[in-house]
Amino acid sequence: MNLQDLVHDIAVRARAASERTGELSSAQKNAWLLRAAERLEGARDRIREANARDMEEASEKGVAAPLVGRLELSDGKWADMITGLRDVAALPDPVGSVEQMNVRPNGLEVGRMRIPLGVIGIIYESRPNVTVDAAALCVKAGNAVILRGGSEAIHSNLALAEELRAAARDTDVPEDAIAVIPQTDREAIDFLLREDELVDLIIPRGGPGLIRKVTETSRIPVIKHDAGVCHIFLDASADAEMARRIVLDSKLRQMAVCNGLETLLVHADAAPRVLPHVLKALHEEGVEIRGDARTCELFGDAVAASDADWAEEYLAPVIAVRVVPDMDAAIEHIRRYGSDHTEVIITENYANSQAWLRRVSSSTVGVNCSTAFADGFRLGLGAEIGISTSKLHAYGPMGLEGLTTLKFVLRGDGQLRE
Numbered sequence: 566m567n568l569q570d571l572v573h574d575i576a577v578r579a580r581a582a583s584e585r586t587g588e589l590s591s592a593q594k595n596a597w598l599l600r601a602a603e604r605l606e607g608a609r610d611r612i613r614e615a616n617a618r619d620m621e622e623a624s625e626k627g628v629a630a631p632l633v634g635r636l637e638l639s640d641g642k643w644a645d646m647i648t649g650l651r652d653v654a655a656l657p658d659p660v661g662s663v664e665q666m667n668v669r670p671n672g673l674e675v676g677r678m679r680i681p682l683g684v685i686g687i688i689y690e691s692r693p694n695v696t697v698d699a700a701a702l703c704v705k706a707g708n709a710v711i712l713r714g715g716s717e718a719i720h721s722n723l724a725l726a727e728e729l730r731a732a733a734r735d736t737d738v739p740e741d742a743i744a745v746i747p748q749t750d751r752e753a754i755d756f757l758l759r760e761d762e763l764v765d766l767i768i769p770r771g772g773p774g775l776i777r778k779v780t781e782t783s784r785i786p787v788i789k790h791d792a793g794v795c796h797i798f799l800d801a802s803a804d805a806e807m808a809r810r811i812v813l814d815s816k817l818r819q820m821a822v823c824n825g826l827e828t829l830l831v832h833a834d835a836a837p838r839v840l841p842h843v844l845k846a847l848h849e850e851g852v853e854i855r856g857d858a859r860t861c862e863l864f865g866d867a868v869a870a871s872d873a874d875w876a877e878e879y880l881a882p883v884i885a886v887r888v889v890p891d892m893d894a895a896i897e898h899i900r901r902y903g904s905d906h907t908e909v910i911i912t913e914n915y916a917n918s919q920a921w922l923r924r925v926s927s928s929t930v931g932v933n934c935s936t937a938f939a940d941g942f943r944l945g946l947g948a949e950i951g952i953s954t955s956k957l958h959a960y961g962p963m964g965l966e967g968l969t970t971l972k973f974v975l976r977g978d979g980q981l982r983e
Contacts, residue, residue: 681707793823800912
């Protein structure tokens with residue numbers, strides 16, 4: 566079977582599986598999730614061996630260090646992956662729930678019911694844990710999922726999918742609801758993006774090149790999970806020690822993630838008081854400071870930033886720092902250079918905090934907290950399919966509800982439109 570026929574066959578099987586998956590009970594879907602956790606734990610050594618093979622091959626091919634870091638199934642990522650399966654099982658099932666029910670003057674009841682989207686294609690790079698998180702959420706929301714991971718993670722993804730599909734067989738869930746395209750040829754993506762009669766939604770997760778390719782060529786609706794150029798703004802009233810702790814956590818907790826801090830904006834009135842304290846702590850942790858002229862005046866170890874630095878997603882021990890005259894200038898900077906991901910203000914001024922929440926339109930906006938909380942697991946979604954930077958139809962971390970849509974339901978007792 567050639568590659569185009571292979572991808573088409575996978576899509577046909579996924580469409581048929583989605584018709585059954587959409588009618589599964591919550592108990593059936595939860596049984597699959599719990600069995601999947603058991604099977605993955607039982608196959609841990611084999612899966613870790615496959616992951617080690619991927620990492621070795623990636624290093625030999627000269628894959629960029631941030632992507633290699635995302636590739637590893639570390640102990641922490643493994644624990645989060647297994648916990649995520651069990652957490653999704655514990656979440657309420659959105660499918661079939663009725664919202665916004667109201668009664669028209671003629672007595673007709675009108676509401677909206679949540680239903681699955683159908684077949685969802687996920688195209689992603691590195692991060693084999695996405696294979697499990699995406700499958701868990703898609704199936705719990707009643708969908709089928711077609712997974713196309715990067716070539717650098719092919720052994721890990723196939724090993725994980727084998728256990729997910731086996732768990733489906735164990736629990737009478739259609740195994741074709743969880744499909745991994747087993748070929749690394751990039752042309753497989755092109756073939757998948759043409760299956761608009763079988764696939765309902767495409768979600769790309771990866772670098773700018775991947776996002777651009779998918780959005781420009783797909784015949785299928787796309788929700789982008791784009792770059793994370795995340796900002797923290799230190800307001801005039803920012804507490805210096807709180808700022809230090811939050812900035813360090815946002816930048817250092819994990820650098821090769823989309824919710825990591827990339828640009829620090831500082832109110833001019835706070836800069837002499839707060840900035841040296843914060844930048845010294847970052848510099849001592851090995852972070853390169855690329856600053857504007859005022860930043861370089863206040864911190865001698867900073868290097869001059871270029872215009873390109875303000876829009877850069879480093880995913881590395883580098884941070885851009887800019888001193889701005891006020892909040893208006895900080896918001897204008899984010900609107901010009903940001904990626905609609907995550908922006909946080911550190912302030913002791915309540916009015917400013919509320920203005921920040923109201924005026925900044927990124928998908929996650931916070932006050933006095935780490936950017937690392939822009940994460941479906943941390944926000945109570947159990948896991949996430951990714952963080953959408955597209956305002957239609959979901960925005961921010963996407964959990965179960967983001968993988969459903971709403972249909973109108975009518976309940977009458979003989980009403981006629983006369």
